[in-house]
Structures are given as C-alpha cells and as structure tokens.
Amino acid sequence: MSLGEQLAPHLPFLRRYARALTGSQREGDAFVRRTLEMIVADPDGFPRDIDPRLGLYAALIDQWEAEREREEAAGHEDRLGRIAPRSRQALLLTAMEGFTAEDAGWLMHCERGEVEELAAEAFAEIERLARTEVLIIEDEPMIAMDLESLVRDLGHDVTDIAVTRDEAVASARTRRPGLVLADIRLADDSSGLDAVQDMLRDFTVPVIFITAFPERLLTGERPEPAFLITKPFQRSTVKAAIAQALFFGQATFAA
Structure with a gap:
C-alpha cells in the first residue's frame, strides 16, 4: 500500500x-x-x-x-x-x-x-469561560436531553431545543444565542447546515456540528464546519469543542 x-x-x-x-x-x-x-x-x-x-x-x-x-x-x-x-x-x-x-x-x-x-x-x-446562551438543534430526544444537561453543567443557559430548520431559525431570531450545537439531519428531513447558514446571514455565532458521518463534512472542498463532533460522542469531547468554539468566538463557516 x-x-x-x-x-x-x-x-x-x-x-x-x-x-x-x-x-x-x-x-x-x-x-x-x-x-x-x-x-x-x-x-x-x-x-x-x-x-x-x-x-x-x-x-x-x-x-x-x-x-x-x-x-x-x-x-x-x-x-x-x-x-x-x-x-x-x-x-x-x-x-x-x-x-x-x-x-x-x-x-x-x-x-x-x-x-x-x-x-x-x-x-x-x-470552568472560567464567560457564560453564554446555547441553542440546541437536535431531533433525537435522548441526545438533546444529554446535550442540554451537559451545557447546563458547564454553567450555560439553553435558549431552546429545535428539531427542524424552521424552528431553529425562528428561535435564533427571537433570542439570539451565543453558541449553537447543531445536528445535520433533522426531524422533517431538513438540514441543520441550512438552518445555520440562515442564521449566519443575520448575525455571527460560534457553531458546533454533531454528526454520525463526519467524513462527509471534512472534505476541504466547500464551506464546511470549523467545529465538528462525531456521534456517538463523549461528554469530554463536547466540552472540549465548546471551549474551543467560545475561545475563538467565530462563526462555523470561516471565509
């Protein structure tokens, strides 16, 4: 080989x-x-x-x-x-x-x-990071609950848990989050990627994507996530990604 x-x-x-x-x-x-x-x-x-x-x-x-x-x-x-x-x-x-x-x-x-x-x-x-408000975009209830628990354990607030693109965008426009955790494939076959792109047209926010197929979003051939977690995930992995995303405070899709 x-x-x-x-x-x-x-x-x-x-x-x-x-x-x-x-x-x-x-x-x-x-x-x-x-x-x-x-x-x-x-x-x-x-x-x-x-x-x-x-x-x-x-x-x-x-x-x-x-x-x-x-x-x-x-x-x-x-x-x-x-x-x-x-x-x-x-x-x-x-x-x-x-x-x-x-x-x-x-x-x-x-x-x-x-x-x-x-x-x-x-x-x-x-533990010393400034606290922020987090929007979770996830259509699997158990995963959403686990993420919510983890986020709150870190001292952050959860603004909402959205299960579709439209719900996520509407929630973000009502109460702008300081961080977004987003699944890729949502309940109505809509896309978390599309939801995030809609949000980023209105304001800048750090985003972490969570997916079972990370290799599909790490090709380097198009605008892709800067922060990405693989399902199933460890809580320590999510903590590390949140820390790094808030450290830079940038949008996921960086030009």
Missing part, C-alpha cells in the same frame, strides 16, 4: 483537528495542505515505524509549533493571541481526537504526565 493510501483515511480527521486549533476552516485546511506538501516533497522523511495516523498528526503539529516560534520571534503578539495554547492542544488531542496521553505526549514532545496536567489546565479554563 502506498503512503498516500495509508494517509487518506485519516485526512478528514486531521482537518477537524487543524480547524479546531485555528477556529477556521480556511486556516485549518491550509495547515493540512502545507503538511501534505511537506510529506510529498520528502516522502522518505515520513516515519514508517509508527502508525500512519500518528505520523500524520506529528507532521502537522511540528509545522504548528514552528509557526508559533516564528510569530514569537517576529513579535506578532496579535497573531499569537489567536494561537491555541498547549493546554488546549493537549485537550483536543485526547478528548476530541482520541489519542492516549502517551501518544499525545509523543506528538507534543513531552511526557504523559505533562499532557495530563495540560489537559486538566484546559478543563479548568473551561
């Missing part, structure tokens, strides 16, 4: 990680493109003695750290403010991408204990 064939199944999830790091589809996908260009330019330099997914993430993270160092050297404090700190990287790698603390430590060039400390620090930051 060629190197390209080994890496291809992991690219959608690398895009998810890069978008969550940057808060932007455009910037995240650009990081992925540069990573792939680097691998293509020097395929012999790609490690063959480890899992291909691990090697792929390592290549992107090395680029990420190199960019951080360049920004620090150039004194670009404004840009550094948009770079996720290492604590959030540790949280995303473990809670969202599912790496073990050992593998995340290898990726971040630190020990397992430091990864665990960084992730704990990130969770502590979540």
Whole structure:
C-alpha cells in the first residue's frame, strides 16, 4: 500500500483537528495542505515505524509549533493571541481526537504526565469561560436531553431545543444565542447546515456540528464546519469543542 493510501483515511480527521486549533476552516485546511506538501516533497522523511495516523498528526503539529516560534520571534503578539495554547492542544488531542496521553505526549514532545496536567489546565479554563446562551438543534430526544444537561453543567443557559430548520431559525431570531450545537439531519428531513447558514446571514455565532458521518463534512472542498463532533460522542469531547468554539468566538463557516 502506498503512503498516500495509508494517509487518506485519516485526512478528514486531521482537518477537524487543524480547524479546531485555528477556529477556521480556511486556516485549518491550509495547515493540512502545507503538511501534505511537506510529506510529498520528502516522502522518505515520513516515519514508517509508527502508525500512519500518528505520523500524520506529528507532521502537522511540528509545522504548528514552528509557526508559533516564528510569530514569537517576529513579535506578532496579535497573531499569537489567536494561537491555541498547549493546554488546549493537549485537550483536543485526547478528548476530541482520541489519542492516549502517551501518544499525545509523543506528538507534543513531552511526557504523559505533562499532557495530563495540560489537559486538566484546559478543563479548568473551561470552568472560567464567560457564560453564554446555547441553542440546541437536535431531533433525537435522548441526545438533546444529554446535550442540554451537559451545557447546563458547564454553567450555560439553553435558549431552546429545535428539531427542524424552521424552528431553529425562528428561535435564533427571537433570542439570539451565543453558541449553537447543531445536528445535520433533522426531524422533517431538513438540514441543520441550512438552518445555520440562515442564521449566519443575520448575525455571527460560534457553531458546533454533531454528526454520525463526519467524513462527509471534512472534505476541504466547500464551506464546511470549523467545529465538528462525531456521534456517538463523549461528554469530554463536547466540552472540549465548546471551549474551543467560545475561545475563538467565530462563526462555523470561516471565509
């Protein structure tokens, strides 16, 4: 099997990680493109003695750290403010991408204990986040209830639980939320994507999509989510995504 064939199944999830790091589809996908260009330019330099997914993430993270160092050297404090700190990287790698603390430590060039400390620090930051109002767009009652419970446990309020596109848009226009959690396929066969696009024509709001088929929304070929959670989800994954979305405070579809 060629190197390209080994890496291809992991690219959608690398895009998810890069978008969550940057808060932007455009910037995240650009990081992925540069990573792939680097691998293509020097395929012999790609490690063959480890899992291909691990090697792929390592290549992107090395680029990420190199960019951080360049920004620090150039004194670009404004840009550094948009770079996720290492604590959030540790949280995303473990809670969202599912790496073990050992593998995340290898990726971040630190020990397992430091990864665990960084992730704990990130969770502590979540507790200090400004509270906001959340609109949940989800037509499966049990999932909606679980999301509502999680959101309230984090200290946020829930403005509404909508099950169709029309309900979601009407609710958002009545009481503008500070965050949206949206399923893709809704009760009347309408689309959570369409509902969010309708909202974003009126105002800007961070959005996290929740879907059982993430690879369909991580192609890099069209406007796609910056924040995306896979069903079935872990509560820690939702917490990490909410923290990162509120950290950037951007709309899901970033130009």
